[in-house]
Amino acid sequence: MRRTLFAEEHDQFRSSVRTFVEKEIVPSFLDWERAGIVPRDLFTTAGAAGFLGMDVPEAYGGGGVADFRFNLILGEELAYAGTGGAGLGLTLHNDICLPYFLSLCTEEQKQRWLPGICSGELITAIAMTEPGIGSDLGSMGSTALRDGDHYVVNGSKTFITNGINADLVITAVKTDPSLKHKGMSLVVLERGMTGFERGRNLEKIGLHSQDTAELFMTDVQVPVANLLGTEGQGFVHLVQNLPQERLSIAAAGVAAAEAALGWTLDYVRERTAFGQPVGSFQNSRFELATMRTEIDLGRVFVDRCVEALGAGELTAEEAAEAKWWCTELQKRVVDRCLQLHGGYGYMLEYPIARAYLDARITPIYGGTTEIMKEIVGRSLDL
Numbered sequence: 328m329r330r331t332l333f334a335e336e337h338d339q340f341r342s343s344v345r346t347f348v349e350k351e352i353v354p355s356f357l358d359w360e361r362a363g364i365v366p367r368d369l370f371t372t373a374g375a376a377g378f379l380g381m382d383v384p385e386a387y388g389g390g391g392v393a394d395f396r397f398n399l400i401l402g403e404e405l406a407y408a409g410t411g412g413a414g415l416g417l418t419l420h421n422d423i424c425l426p427y428f429l430s431l432c433t434e435e436q437k438q439r440w441l442p443g444i445c446s447g448e449l450i451t452a453i454a455m456t457e458p459g460i461g462s463d464l465g466s467m468g469s470t471a472l473r474d475g476d477h478y479v480v481n482g483s484k485t486f487i488t489n490g491i492n493a494d495l496v497i498t499a500v501k502t503d504p505s506l507k508h509k510g511m512s513l514v515v516l517e518r519g520m521t522g523f524e525r526g527r528n529l530e531k532i533g534l535h536s537q538d539t540a541e542l543f544m545t546d547v548q549v550p551v552a553n554l555l556g557t558e559g560q561g562f563v564h565l566v567q568n569l570p571q572e573r574l575s576i577a578a579a580g581v582a583a584a585e586a587a588l589g590w591t592l593d594y595v596r597e598r599t600a601f602g603q604p605v606g607s608f609q610n611s612r613f614e615l616a617t618m619r620t621e622i623d624l625g626r627v628f629v630d631r632c633v634e635a636l637g638a639g640e641l642t643a644e645e646a647a648e649a650k651w652w653c654t655e656l657q658k659r660v661v662d663r664c665l666q667l668h669g670g671y672g673y674m675l676e677y678p679i680a681r682a683y684l685d686a687r688i689t690p691i692y693g694g695t696t697e698i699m700k701e702i703v704g705r706s707l708d709l
């Protein structure tokens with residue numbers, strides 16, 4: 328189905344992104360998968376090409392166009408090339424972390440951080456999850472207690488995307504540990520602060536080129552000038568920014584499903600069994616037809632959510648619907664596509680095998696399917 332979301336400038340941008348992915352990511356992708364991390368210069372290369380901070384005002388080194396469709400295109404092209412694992416750090420930087428800086432920074436903070444975020448010299452991460460809590464953010468244990476012009480930060484975080492590479496970590500903490508959500512604030516921890524240490528680059532079943540790390544804070548002296556937004560409003564700031572994060576993950580899910588379907592169609596047209604192409608069995612056709620239909624439906628909903636986001640109308644419930652349904656779609660599609668590859672689908676030399684491993688996390692991170700259904704369910708006046 329023809330998509331009505333894009334204008335000519337988006338098509339041109341897509342073509343530049345495709346060239347960038349083919350030239351700068353695909354040739355090194357397997358090396359990065361083995362290394363468990365992408366090199367930091369992937370960010371500076373992306374920044375120089377104009378693929379970071381597209382929506383940051385030009386005065387701070389950005390592209391000056393607030394239009395999530397550009398972000399969407401970057402995520403889609405990374406998925407189509409089967410390199411979503413290596414690209415996740417870039418999309419996290421643009422789609423998930425940057426909105427906090429754009430909406431919450433003071434003028435001084437904008438001048439200090441935005442140019443580096445746009446050039447890729449300052450890599451960002453967001454740290455909410457702790458070893459003891461994930462979904463239940465109000466129960467977090469990390470604290471930032473005010474001491475003059477500093478906060479003293481203690482605690483630990485885990486599963487943090489870009490955790491090893493990050494220079495600026497938006498960290499959710501309790502500035503008032505006696506309260507739950509109302510005691511939360513966001514502070515920016517910077518590489519090199521005394522007492523701010525990285526733990527292991529965690530071994531995962533998929534997304535191998537994405538560094539996902541533990542972070543430890545021991546009496547870190549964080550200047551009050553690194554408070555992001557308003558003290559005590561951390562949870563509100565998260566709630567305001569999570570819809571875009573969830574839409575980004577949903578859109579990547581649909582794109583990953585589209586890529587998986589494409590590889591599978593190519594495969595089942597070539598592969599024969601019992602004297603005929605595997606794709607010509609009625610079961611294969613029904614499976615492929617079901618997937619084609621579901622992906623088309625998911626894409627229409629995501630595109631509509633992107634329009635709503637642009638108009639400032641995307642609700643938390645709509646973003647939650649998109650997130651759970653599209654990531655469950657991705658999981659279902661890659662599983663069925665792997666099945667249609669037979670034994671070759673289990674071999675990592677086929678992109679479907681990696682896509683299968685990479686897909687498993689998407690209904691979990693950014694808020695689990697269960698939590699997304701809670702958000703939608705709460706709006707139903709039950």
Ligand SMILES: Cc1cc2nc3c(=O)[nH]c(=O)nc-3n(C[C@H](O)[C@H](O)[C@H](O)COP(=O)(O)OP(=O)(O)OC[C@H]3O[C@@H](n4cnc5c(N)ncnc54)[C@H](O)[C@@H]3O)c2cc1C
Nearest residue numbers: 453454455456460461462486487488691692693694695697
């Ligand atoms: C690869 C990867 C990257 C990640 N990146 C980041 C990152 O950059 N920053 C960050 O802060 N975090 C990150 N996370 C953490 C991720 O967001 C959490 O794992 C996720 O939110 C779930 O939290 P949890 O693991 O503590 O699970 P839990 O909250 O312990 O949940 C366990 C199970 O219980 C269910 N459950 C919990 N509460 C309810 C409820 N009320 N009703 C029904 N079921 C419920 C959950 O749905 C889940 O099935 C990442 C995780 C991974 C694996």
